[in-house]
Amino acid sequence: MTMEPQEYHEALAQLAWQVELGADEAIGEVAVNRYEEKAKPKPKAVVAPPVVETVNEPVDISAEATRLAAGCGDLEALRATLEGFDGCALKRGARNTVFSDGNPAARVMIIGEAPGRDEDIQGKPFIGRSGQLLDKMLASIGLSRNAEAPEDAVYITNVLPWRPPQNRDPLDEEKAMMKPFLMRHIELVKPQVLMLVGNPSNQTLLETSQGVTRLRGQWHEVAGIPALPIFHPAYLMRAPAKKREAWADLLMLKAKLDEG
Ligand code: URA
Numbered sequence: 001m002t003m004e005p006q007e008y009h010e011a012l013a014q015l016a017w018q019v020e021l022g023a024d025e026a027i028g029e030v031a032v033n034r035y036e037e038k039a040k041p042k043p044k045a046v047v048a049p050p051v052v053e054t055v056n057e058p059v060d061i062s063a064e065a066t067r068l069a070a071g072c073g074d075l076e077a078l079r080a081t082l083e084g085f086d087g088c089a090l091k092r093g094a095r096n097t098v099f100s101d102g103n104p105a106a107r108v109m110i111i112g113e114a115p116g117r118d119e120d121i122q123g124k125p126f127i128g129r130s131g132q133l134l135d136k137m138l139a140s141i142g143l144s145r146n147a148e149a150p151e152d153a154v155y156i157t158n159v160l161p162w163r164p165p166q167n168r169d170p171l172d173e174e175k176a177m178m179k180p181f182l183m184r185h186i187e188l189v190k191p192q193v194l195m196l197v198g199n200p201s202n203q204t205l206l207e208t209s210q211g212v213t214r215l216r217g218q219w220h221e222v223a224g225i226p227a228l229p230i231f232h233p234a235y236l237m238r239a240p241a242k243k244r245e246a247w248a249d250l251l252m253l254k255a256k257l258d259e260g
Contacts, residue, residue, distance in 0.1 A: 061087040061177055069184035075104055078184055082161055088177055090162035096123035097161045100185075102145035103153035107257060109191035110134075111182070113200040113232065114160035114170050125156045126233075133233035134197070137246065141254040151257070155189055157182070159204050175204045186223060193256055194225050198232030216249055219256070228253055 064087060072078040079099045091097070098115040101124045110126075118128035126134050138144060138154055147153035160170050160178055182204070186194070196202045199211050205222045206215065206229070215229040230249045231242050 059087075062180070065177055066180040069180040072184055072188070075100075075185075075188050078181065078188060082181055085181075088160075088162065088174060090160065090164055090174060093165055094162035095120050098123055098125050098158060098163075099161060100155060100157040101125050101127075102155040103147060103150065104155050104189055105150040106147075106153035106155040106189075107150055107192040108143060108154045108195060108253070109186065109189050109193075110154050110156045110195045110197060111186075111201045111205065112156070112158045112197045114158050115163040116167055117163070120163035125158050130232065130234040130237065133237060137233065137250055140247075141250050154195075155191065157185055159200050170200050175200060179204055183223065186225065191225060193253065194222055194227040195253060196220075196222075196227050196229045198235065202229045216245065217252075219252075226256065228256075 065085070068081050068085065069078070072081050079097075082099060083097045085091070094115070096115075096119075098119050102110075112126055112134075115125060116128050116130070119125055119131070125131070135145065143152060143154050145154050145156055159175055159182055161181075164170055164174070194205070196205055202212055202215050203209060205227065206220050208215070212229050212231050212235075216231065220227045220229065228249060230253075231239075231246050236243050236246055
């Protein structure tokens with residue numbers, strides 16, 4: 001519709017006047033009698049489903065781990081039990097449960113910290129760069145994870161069977177939770193001596209907050225088994241000057257084995 005300028009200005013003035021009176025809403029051309037309007041049915045209130053309160057019995061994970069570990073009669077049962085254990089959140093981020101490598105009949109059982117990236121991918125302990133150095137250290141005193149004869153062999157595991165994210169240090173609660181499985185692992189292998197590699201392994205099994213620097217150079221005992229602390233090969237790669245002390249510890253291990 002076209003409007004003459006005068007009509008336009010009159011219409012605008014009327015609108016302004018109506019707005020001044022409070023008519024500030026656009027309404028239809030035909031008046032609506034709201035009293036006659038049929039009461040519309042109110043929308044039904046949406047009823048939220050009842051919240052089901054699940055009452056979970058608090059589970060003492062440590063007691064559960066101890067119970068499960070005690071029920072394992074051999075290494076295969078222990079491996080299967082660990083693979084089925086969901087109490088430790090690390091498992092969810094891991095590709096593999098890293099159980100062990102080497103010869104279970106070996107006289108020497110080596111206990112490291114936790115799998116790293118390579119170990120997580122391949123499912124075996126100590127196979128990355130630090131594992132290669134560990135193999136060389138062992139070879140220097142005539143030991144190997146691939147040896148068939150128990151006197152030349154080693155058996156290797158870790159405190160934790162799952163890789164911590166970004167290779168962070170294992171948490172105290174993770175080490176404590178997994179300790180019953182580790183103790184059962186030692187009981188089942190029955191090694192003649194233990195070699196405890198790195199701080200987490202020593203602190204978990206010797207129940208101390210001291211580090212390897214303080215603990216090394218002497219024999220300790222874990223469940224009645226002689227246990228020798230040694231620097232972690234990853235640390236030796238960062239601090240090669242410490243290899244001299246690691247060599248002295250390897251000679252202590254060899255001397256113990258030579259005693260028979
Ligand atoms: N470091 C460990 O302590 N264990 C492994 O298996 C690999 C690296």
